[in-house]
Amino acid sequence: MMTTTQVNFSSNKELEVIEYPAKVVNVEKMVETLGGLTSISHALGNEQKRLELRFHPKNPYNKSAGGDCVQGAGLLISVKVRRSKRNLLQPTEYRVCILGHCKRAFSFNSLCDFQYLPLYKQPNATVSALTFNLSKLIPQSVTDTSYFSQTDLPMISLPHIFARVDTINSTIFRGDQQDDGQHEILGVIQKTSYDSRDIVPFSMTDSFPERPDLQIVKRMRIKYVSDEQLQKVKSLFEECPIWTRIALLHESGVSHEKLKCIVPSLSYYFSTGPWRTLYVRYGYDPRKDFKSRYYQTFDYRLRFRSGMSEFVANRKDQLKKLNETPYEFNELVQDINHPYFEENKLPRSRQCILRYCDIHMPKIQEMIEKIPSPRTGAICNEKTGWLPAGFDMQVRQIMSNSIKELLRNHYRKGHIHAEFDAVDNAVCYQCRCCYI
Template identity: 85%
Template sequence: MTTKQVNFSSNKELEVIEYPAKVVNVDKMVETLGGIVNISQSLGCEQKRLELRFHPKNPYNKVTGGDAVQSAGLLISVKVRRSKKNRSSPAEYRLCILGHCKRTFTFNSLCDFQFLPLYKQPNDSNLKFNLSSLLPQSITDTDYFAQTDLPLVSLPQIFARVDTTNSTIFRGDQQDDGQNDVLGVIQKSTYDSRDIVPFSMTDVFPERPDLQTVKRMRIKYVSDEQLQKVKSLFEECPIWTRKGLLYESGVSLEKLKCIVPSLSYYFSTGPWRTLYVRYGYDPRKDFKSRYYQTFDYRLRFRSGMSEFVANRKDQLKKQNESPYELSELVQDINYPYFEENKLPRSRQCILRYCDLHMPKIQEMIEKIPSPRTGAICNEKTGWLPAGFDMQVRQIMSNCIKELLRNHYRKGQTHVELDSVDNAEDADAEGDVTFDEDNSDLCREIFDE
């Protein structure tokens, strides 16, 4: 086989159009692309799409757009010459480069939005296509407006909003018990210039604050006494909640925003999320840090708690306007601990396990066996065993239910026994009835 190259270099630049159909008639193909004028305008503009209409004379179809894609290619002409006298001799190939291209128009968008104005005559079952009866032929076509029996063609006001396919694969719902997920951030950061650290088993935690944070305290006029109060709290306990620092130190929130970043870093994820940890303290290496792990407790609305505990905004508003209702039963909104004989301060409480003033829970934490030498905490549950938070949450729910049961039995919700003669027996068996006004509220509380 012999090959000859002719006109190897060519400076003629071409444009490539990948037509999405089999071309039988070139003139009809050019007509579907809008004609030579429309093709020239699209080729001369870098941002204009090449429009393709499979039915050029039908206005009721969506244009398929061709996008320009940067590419490199050559247009080569290959001619094969064979000897007629000697059929066994090898063929001769002649190559000719006609030009090169830098851009290609491809039609990758959807093109199935095509509507044909077909209709039926009253006495004919065949479909007919008569575009002249639907659109005027010219501006002076008065016969169009004189028609009385026009076919009904119902077309959408707009076609599809997009003409590209979506390749996003949505993740299906997975059943999970909630014990194998890493705790995440529940709210946006409110303190500026503080070290926000995601929990990790390998990374090193900050040892000292940023110098700009220390300078900021001077700008905000933080006194040495205020700084010493917060510093002494971190020396006493290495991990704190924001409410705990506000309650124990007595420092205002504006001053605390400047003091806390200079003494501690903030965990955004993990077993100690939303807590402030003293610089230089690593809870992964201290088994006592289990007392300071995050405990997220949320009240259920079905248990009738909305009657007593409002959301934070409504509760603060009631405190400013008038004394809060049932204040002897509900803890103060600024109280950072949970007492056994009080209802929680809000519908969602971020606490440490040491903030739960319940002997049973503290005894459970104390009885957790010490890990072996060299053992490290778990990335999801910390130093506590799996399912420990569920047990604590159940204990708190039972405690709240018992507190509300005793509250109703005192007669504050007009609880009535079935009969006065058998009042003691009914009370022992839990067989009680309620007024209609309070039945829905109390049904869940007395439901065993």
């Protein structure tokens, strides 16, 4: 059976679409739930205004559902089907008429189940029935003085705010997993602080940047970076291909604002991997150089219960108090801007990002030197780099023992031991050297 279709494109009317989240039986009540024609006109005239929907328009104790404006194209089509009743063999005729088009639609995708009915029970009523009377709860007008003279007001306590947000959060938080941590890739530990630089995630297959962007060179001219300052930082990268930010500030003597413009023109930044948070010279690939093990990232953190909280504070607190009263035991703690770890000093902060070459301890440097050279064709590990598994734990234990011994000597020199308690197996009460 053949069919014929006729399409009419005569209408160019622009329409607005409201996806009403209910079955519409009465159009007037539907418009009333949307706030009336006035509220609908305000929402249609402002692209940033939400369309409010209240299923109980006369009840103020409910949260309205918000309709968000969604951009999209659509057509309103009327299709009429004509069939001949006398001649059933006659082909069916379809008449399609385009009534209008739309460019946006209001969709209600937020939560709308925050509804409260101010129902209360009469105190002297014989039947336990609930009463809904807004005239006793809300004044009818500004001049309604009879509202304030009522003595039998119902006790109704409704929330001041129904919900902070009305959108659905589908985030699934990962639980704490008990594992050895040997198969996880190191990730980003802080937000990047330098603008306009190459931020590279560590990969075993992808290539690393060879040269900087041309916009970075133009940025240095705007910031008035001198040739002498650029040469100081450039010479540091020629001596050593990988640096930390605090080490560059200490060795070059260039200010922080100038270094923000110079570093992106000479190096790229690793956001993950064994060399994360470090700046690597353009053209240098640490995956191919066994000497790059000296420059791998070592993240050392002090425990709060290790007895050093009174010596070493947070880095932010130290910077705030830098021009104020000095610390009580400042002879033990390294300077806040010192980039290296000294054997006879406490760390500069509770968390230190170091390179292994920044740890000035002969025992640790000897351990790194004795690591056997890899065979021909061997590649570094995605997590541990050129160092063996568990090497960082050994270094961390050596540093912790050195700090404990330093604190023992400090307490023994500065305090006199009191008498020991025989029951507690000789525990000193005036100093903490016995607890360390």
